[in-house]
Amino acid sequence: MKKLKQIKEMSKQPTNGKNHSAWLTSEVSLQEIKSYTRQEVKKHKDDNWVIYKNKVYDLTPYMKHHPGGQETILPYLGKDITRTVKSVHGWVNVEKLVKKCHIGNITLTLNIENIEKTSKDEKSKPLTPSRLRFQEFEN
Ligand code: HEM
Numbered sequence: 485m486k487k488l489k490q491i492k493e494m495s496k497q498p499t500n501g502k503n504h505s506a507w508l509t510s511e512v513s514l515q516e517i518k519s520y521t522r523q524e525v526k527k528h529k530d531d532n533w534v535i536y537k538n539k540v541y542d543l544t545p546y547m548k549h550h551p552g553g554q555e556t557i558l559p560y561l562g563k564d565i566t567r568t569v570k571s572v573h574g575w576v577n578v579e580k581l582v583k584k585c586h587i588g589n590i591t592l593t594l595n596i597e598n599i600e601k602t603s604k605d606e607k608s609k610p611l612t613p614s615r616l617r618f619q620e621f622e623n
Pocket residue numbers: 543550551552553556557560565568569572573576577578581582
């Protein structure tokens with residue numbers, strides 16, 4: 485925890501990517517991987533958390549090194565950045581660059597109640613050959 489505090493202090497002076505190599509060689513590690521829901525990540529917007537490919541990252545130590553500037557990332561904090569990153573710079577190996585910021589994974593939850601409701605709905609059943617024939621008569 486003390487280490488995390490130090491890192492957060494260090495992150496206060498932006499270099500806007502001018503010191504990207506310093507980031508790559510630094511020994512920062514926030515690793516204590518936990519499971520989070522998307523709702524939980526949203527609540528940690530101010531802690532600089534984001535979701536990338538179902539993994540949770542605390543970008544605090546990386547922000548000031550981001551070549552695109554830390555201000556570009558600000559609107560995306562607490563959110564899933566997967567699509568945005570793909571459209572802005574799909575060639576960047578994000579997972580490698582922010583490996584040190586990986587703090588958790590998104591838990592996939594199934595809403596059993598909804599699944600039961602859906603399966604009771606006749607129309608939601610898969611179109612098996614016999615149902616297909618039946619549908620031909622319906623239309
Ligand atoms: C943690 C995730 C991210 C990492 C590791 C990352 C990494 C990088 C890297 C390595 C570059 C330089 C690319 C190059 O010069 O070819 C870059 C540039 C940039 N990034 Fe990110 N980025 C991240 C998230 C984001 C997000 C969420 C945005 C939001 C829009 C963003 C916007 C930009 C922009 C605008 C540039 C400048 C592109 C340019 O110079 O034309 N990045 N980023």
